[in-house]
Amino acid sequence: MLHSxxxxxxxxxxxxxxxxxxxxxxxxxxxxxxxxxxxxANAQIRLENGALRIRMADTLAxxxxxxxxALAEILLxxxxxxxxxxxxxxxxxRYLNRGDVRRNLDLVRxxxxxxxxxHPQGHVYNLEEMFEELNFRYFHGLMARxxxxxxxxxxxxxxxxxxxxxxxxxxxxxxxxxxTPRLAVEYVLFHEMLHLxxxxxxxxxxxxxxxxxxxxxxxxxxxxxxxxxxxxxx
Ligand SMILES: [Zn+2]
Numbered sequence: 001m002l003h004s005x006x007x008x009x010x011x012x013x014x015x016x017x018x019x020x021x022x023x024x025x026x027x028x029x030x031x032x033x034x035x036x037x038x039x040x041a042n043a044q045i046r047l048e049n050g051a052l053r054i055r056m057a058d059t060l061a062x063x064x065x066x067x068x069x070a071l072a073e074i075l076l077x078x079x080x081x082x083x084x085x086x087x088x089x090x091x092x093x094r095y096l097n098r099g100d101v102r103r104n105l106d107l108v109r110x111x112x113x114x115x116x117x118x119h120p121q122g123h124v125y126n127l128e129e130m131f132e133e134l135n136f137r138y139f140h141g142l143m144a145r146x147x148x149x150x151x152x153x154x155x156x157x158x159x160x161x162x163x164x165x166x167x168x169x170x171x172x173x174x175x176x177x178x179x180t181p182r183l184a185v186e187y188v189l190f191h192e193m194l195h196l197x198x199x200x201x202x203x204x205x206x207x208x209x210x211x212x213x214x215x216x217x218x219x220x221x222x223x224x225x226x227x228x229x230x231x232x233x234x
Contacts, residue, residue, distance in 0.1 A: 008033045011068050015054055018072040022080060028052065035061045037119055037149075043074040059108055063151060068094040117149030122176035125185050127169075134190050138220060139197070146196060150176055160188040162195035169193070174232060176233065184234075187227035195216055204232045 012031040019028055029050035034056035036042075043056035054075070060068070073088035095101060120127035127148040135143045147168035151158075154174035162169050169192040175185045198214040221227065 008035060010087070011054070011056075011061075014065060015052055015072045018076055019052060022076055022082075043071060043075060045079050047079060051130060059105055063095060067092060068096075116152055117147065117170055118152055118173070120148040120150070122150050122173070124176050124178050124180075125182065127171060127189065130182075130186060130189055131169075131193070134186060134193060138190065141192070143193060143197065159231065159234075160192045162192045164199070167196075169196070180234070181230055183223055183227050184230040186232070187221060187224070190205045190219065190221050192215070 008063070011033045015033065016028060017029045019026075019031075020052050027050060031052045031054070031150065033054045035057070038057035038059070043054065043060070045055075046053045060071070063071075070088040070091040074084050074092060077084040077088075096105075120131075127150070128145070131145055131148055132141075135141050146162075147166060150171055150173050151170050151174070155172040156174055158172060159175060160169065160171045169187055169189065171185070171192070175188060176182075194214050194217050195209070198211055198217065199215065200209045203209050218224070
């Protein structure tokens, strides 16, 4: 999965440029582009207090600049109730119809659709942010980020799980509450990250999920006992 921070800034520049072409005399206070984990190629635009807010599917994050420009022309035309230039529509559509893009969208829909995972930005905790902090602290920042999300239901029995076929870590929504200390959420996420790092071992018919290496690594977690104690009282 791509990391979108830089691409959001670049997309923001494209939107600002198209905006100035369309509305040369209208001041533009700010442009904020955010890539979201939508299941398809969606995009929305709003103008609020002179600032442009754009939300688009992260599946568009890898699109070449002319495609982002076409999308900016489409969205800004709609925003200002102007006819959408046919060439922009055409360029954008052609991109979405490209074989590799379509296959990627199919895959994303399949994975995100079937998993029923909710956005990593929860009501209280952001799993992507938390993942990167733990990644830095315990894995030298070397772990590739899996699909991260909150479960739609607040399960008490399954606080988290790692799903290898989908390469997804899902945490129970029950942890995404202000009264759940961050330490406990971090521990559950860390535990699932270890499942990614130390795959289950198969000894004949026996399947060992928490291997010796896994258990050794888990001891590295700071305030491990405190975290476990919090989870017992959830
Ligand atoms: Zn486990």
